[in-house]
Amino acid sequence: MAAFSLPLRLSAGQIGTRFNTWRSRLIADARFQRWAAASPLTRRLARRKARALFDLCAGFVYSQILRACVQLEVFELLRGGPKDLAWLAARMRLTVPAARRLLSSAASLRLLRELPGDRFALDDLGAAVNGNPAIAAFVDHHDLLYADLKDPVALLRGETDTNLSRFWPYAGNRAHARSEAEDPADSGWPPESDDGRASAYSDLMSRTQPLVAENILDAYPFARHRCLLDVGGGDGAFLASAAERAPHLALKLFDLPPVAARARDRIEALGLSGRAEAIGGDMLRDSLPHGADVASLIRVLHDHDDESVRVILAAIYDALPPRGVLLVAEPMAGVRGVEPMGEAYFGFYLLAMGRGRPRSASEIAAHLEEAGFRWVRPLKTRRPLLVSALAATRV
Numbered sequence: 404m405a406a407f408s409l410p411l412r413l414s415a416g417q418i419g420t421r422f423n424t425w426r427s428r429l430i431a432d433a434r435f436q437r438w439a440a441a442s443p444l445t446r447r448l449a450r451r452k453a454r455a456l457f458d459l460c461a462g463f464v465y466s467q468i469l470r471a472c473v474q475l476e477v478f479e480l481l482r483g484g485p486k487d488l489a490w491l492a493a494r495m496r497l498t499v500p501a502a503r504r505l506l507s508s509a510a511s512l513r514l515l516r517e518l519p520g521d522r523f524a525l526d527d528l529g530a531a532v533n534g535n536p537a538i539a540a541f542v543d544h545h546d547l548l549y550a551d552l553k554d555p556v557a558l559l560r561g562e563t564d565t566n567l568s569r570f571w572p573y574a575g576n577r578a579h580a581r582s583e584a585e586d587p588a589d590s591g592w593p594p595e596s597d598d599g600r601a602s603a604y605s606d607l608m609s610r611t612q613p614l615v616a617e618n619i620l621d622a623y624p625f626a627r628h629r630c631l632l633d634v635g636g637g638d639g640a641f642l643a644s645a646a647e648r649a650p651h652l653a654l655k656l657f658d659l660p661p662v663a664a665r666a667r668d669r670i671e672a673l674g675l676s677g678r679a680e681a682i683g684g685d686m687l688r689d690s691l692p693h694g695a696d697v698a699s700l701i702r703v704l705h706d707h708d709d710e711s712v713r714v715i716l717a718a719i720y721d722a723l724p725p726r727g728v729l730l731v732a733e734p735m736a737g738v739r740g741v742e743p744m745g746e747a748y749f750g751f752y753l754l755a756m757g758r759g760r761p762r763s764a765s766e767i768a769a770h771l772e773e774a775g776f777r778w779v780r781p782l783k784t785r786r787p788l789l790v791s792a793l794a795a796t797r798v
């Protein structure tokens with residue numbers, strides 16, 4: 404069969420490309436697929452690949468099953484142990500057949516376990532949702548994202564007026580400007596006080612921050628620093644975690660005025676007013692507060708285009724003293740083992756948001772070096788799916 408034979412007369416440099424093209428043609432061939440599915444040599448691999456492809460096709464259905472479980476509080480209902488189908492159906496206000504359909508589907512996805520006698524219990528994935536409120540926060544938030552992704556080609560062509568550009572007003576209002584840094588501040592954003600938009604995105608960030616903070620604080624010791632400046636620090640969730648982990652540390656936060664006002668409330672509520680302050684401003688235009696010897700940019704750079712990244716890093720360089728350290732932590736592109744999170748998920752999330760892109764650690768390192776930082780080093784975070792981190796030193 405011609406389709407199964409390797410082309411001859413390949414030059415050394417072309418072998419890789421030719422081989423891949425030949426392999427793709429082979430895999431696309433229906434006769435080869437039938438053979439691979441039947442042969443004892445390839446059967447397992449063929450099944451694994453077929454499953455991976457099916458999962459890609461069915462991903463939205465799986466997400467919506469998780470969505471229904473979160474919305475109906477299934478994981479919460481099972482927190483105390485296994486429950487009967489009839490009891491669960493009544494609590495979810497579903498008919499018994501509808502409840503069975505949902506719960507059995509969730510069991511096939513390893514969120515739940517189906518037990519003998521029409522009973523259901525948490526499986527590992529469902530238990531993990533209970534232990535991590537950030538997951539439920541993201542699942543809720545995905546209503547907006549998935550509506551934006553309904554026509555992905557229109558989104559790629561810039562023809563979609565997205566929900567996420569309204570949810571993230573600092574990104575959306577500038578989506579069509581030639582560049583963020585040039586954009587005139589006449590868009591009505593940010594308002595002097597919160598009109599609800601700053602609290603909506605800041606709430607989501609706070610709910611998803613604890614695990615991120617834990618990973619960063621485990622990866623970088625703050626013991627040798629005096630004062631932390633968290634740039635784009637949101638309403639202070641990371642600051643609060645850092646304050647707890649490093650009781651000697653003074654703390655500053657810089658964010659847009661309505662967000663900084665929320666951070667001030669948190670600082671006061673936590674009794675941190677003596678050692679922490681929140682300053683409102685625009686990091687693309689204003690200079691940053693001086694006095695800190697370590698600065699952090701957590702989930703900030705990926706929201707920005709390259710030109711703004713240069714402005715932000717220059718402002719931080721200017722605010723830090725010699726030997727001051729900058730930590731950059733965010734989900735990064737090209738991280739081994741979690742490539743789809745950086746490239747696919749954040750690639751399309753940020754597209755819908757209207758600004759920014761996921762960058763690899765080496766792209767961020769290049770920006771840091773261009774800004775004058777030296778000794779850029781990766782930090783080992785325990786969950787690179789959530790956040791990767793780099794540290795760099797100001798010379």
Ligand SMILES: C[S@@+](CC[C@H](N)C(=O)[O-])C[C@H]1O[C@@H](n2cnc3c(N)ncnc32)[C@H](O)[C@@H]1O
Nearest residue numbers: 573608635636637658659662685686687701702
């Ligand atoms: C994705 S959120 C991350 C918040 C926080 N660092 C975290 O990880 O939870 C980005 C933050 O950057 C802030 N931000 C965006 N543009 C800004 C600007 N031009 N000046 C100051 N802060 C800005 C936003 O208000 C928001 O709080």
